[in-house]
Amino acid sequence: MGYADGLSASREWLRKTQNADFGWGMTPGMASSLVNTAEAISVLSAHGHQDQAALRGAQHLVASVRTHIQRHPRTRYAAFPLLLANEALASLDPATHEYLVNWLASARNAGWMGSEARNDASDVFSTSIAMQALAHAGYDVGRLKADCSWLMAQESAGRWKLEHQGDYSSPATAYAILALKACGTYVTTPLGPVERISIGRPIGDR
Numbered sequence: 001m002g003y004a005d006g007l008s009a010s011r012e013w014l015r016k017t018q019n020a021d022f023g024w025g026m027t028p029g030m031a032s033s034l035v036n037t038a039e040a041i042s043v044l045s046a047h048g049h050q051d052q053a054a055l056r057g058a059q060h061l062v063a064s065v066r067t068h069i070q071r072h073p074r075t076r077y078a079a080f081p082l083l084l085a086n087e088a089l090a091s092l093d094p095a096t097h098e099y100l101v102n103w104l105a106s107a108r109n110a111g112w113m114g115s116e117a118r119n120d121a122s123d124v125f126s127t128s129i130a131m132q133a134l135a136h137a138g139y140d141v142g143r144l145k146a147d148c149s150w151l152m153a154q155e156s157a158g159r160w161k162l163e164h165q166g167d168y169s170s171p172a173t174a175y176a177i178l179a180l181k182a183c184g185t186y187v188t189t190p191l192g193p194v195e196r197i198s199i200g201r202p203i204g205d206r
Contacts, residue, residue: 007047014040015053022056023064034068035080037061042084058088062096069103073117075126078104082133090137101137104130112150125162127151128175135182144183151176152185 018024023032024040037057044054061081069077078100081089090097107113111122113130127150135141154160159168160176 011044011047011051014044018053018056021064022060024057032060032064034061034065034077038080038084041088045085045088054085054088055092058085058092061085061089062093065096066099073107075104075107075113075115075117075130078107079126079129079133082137083129086133086136097137101134101139104134105139112147121164122150123163124151124154124160124172124176128179131179132182141183145185148180148183148185151179 014024017028018040019029019032021032023034023037025031025033025036037060041054041057041061044051044057065077065081082097082100082104086097089100103117107117107130109118109120109122111120112127113119114121114123115126131144131148131151135144155176156168158173160172161168162172162175166172
């Protein structure tokens with residue numbers, strides 16, 4: 001089976017495992033999750049054509065996202081729909097899209113973002129997905145760039161931790177760099193086969 005055939009089979013499997021409420025859970029038959037539904041929409045929409053299962057998935061997000069966030073004001077509940085299903089949401093229901101952008105922008109704490117709204121314990125994962133989601137949704141990148149100091153301050157020798165008490169890790173480092181890239185807050189300098197990441201220098205300031 002070739003790569004394209006494999007992707008086609010994966011999309012078909014996702015269509016067949018969509019729940020009755022048009023969402024997706026972690027595994028077939030599990031309760032629908034905002035995060036898992038956004039992930040499935042992203043895959044189904046990746047081929048550039050309108051997909052009916054993805055459209056129904058976006059309808060599920062519109063119908064349930066406000067209730068979920070009101071009950072459990074978790075950063076990822078707003079961030080992943082914007083990051084992975086942004087175009088579908090903006091097209092289907094601009095009001096819900098605007099609600100998610102405004103909620104995420106106002107959920108900040110004194111550092112940047114914790115796992116829940118205005119949680120004082122900022123962490124790299126929550127901050128990174130929030131920054132990427134806002135940039136992807138069309139939020140003012142200039143404002144995001146000006147607010148990158150907390151995330152940049154967590155860096156040590158080019159590494160980040162997901163949580164303060166955790167270890168430096170490749171996932172944490174990847175999330176942080178993707179967030180800084182989305183906000184235009186780093187440049188790369190070619191060094192042969194690898195690239196050196198220059199933290200804190202806006203793109204164009206070379």
